[in-house]
Amino acid sequence: MTDALDDDGDGNADGGLLDTIIQNAADAVDALICNRIATPLATPPASVRNAALWFAVEEVYGRRQKELPKDFAVAIAGARAWLVAIREGKQQLDAAVAPVLAAGSGGNPVVPGRVPVMGTVNTYPVPGTGTY
Numbered sequence: 001m002t003d004a005l006d007d008d009g010d011g012n013a014d015g016g017l018l019d020t021i022i023q024n025a026a027d028a029v030d031a032l033i034c035n036r037i038a039t040p041l042a043t044p045p046a047s048v049r050n051a052a053l054w055f056a057v058e059e060v061y062g063r064r065q066k067e068l069p070k071d072f073a074v075a076i077a078g079a080r081a082w083l084v085a086i087r088e089g090k091q092q093l094d095a096a097v098a099p100v101l102a103a104g105s106g107g108n109p110v111v112p113g114r115v116p117v118m119g120t121v122n123t124y125p126v127p128g129t130g131t132y
Contacts, residue, residue: 004060025055032083037093045094051079 005013005021029052030039041048054076061068068076085091 001060004063004066021056021059022052024059025052028052028055029083032080033086033093036087036089047082048093051083054079 002011002013005017007014007017026040029048033039033048044052054072057072058068058076061072082091086093
């Protein structure tokens with residue numbers, strides 16, 4: 001982890017870089033669901049936090065152009081597909097999360113925000129298989 005976050009080569013993670021990666025991951029999640037769900041979520045469900053965690057993992061690996069382990073890549077693709085399904089109205093989040101638009105309304109407003117990254121790792125549908 002230190003190697004991935006040490007851009008100046010001093011052997012220490014650069015200050016604030018992990019926070020930037022977490023913000024990028026949160027923004028990526030919000031960008032995928034903001035047309036259906038009001039973002040930022042006040043209390044994101046664990047599934048949303050875990051999707052952001054996977055996106056952060058993807059960015060950490062990508063910083064040094066390291067190949068993701070296959071199971072990580074599958075989980076990230078599943079998280080992304082799940083969020084896209086939410087955007088398309090084919091999946092729903094926890095009932096406590098207020099939708100912005102009714103399913104099938106076709107709107108696509110852009111609302112940036114932050115979803116905190118924390119919690120354990122969920123599994124998501126494997127693209128093309130319909131399985132979790």
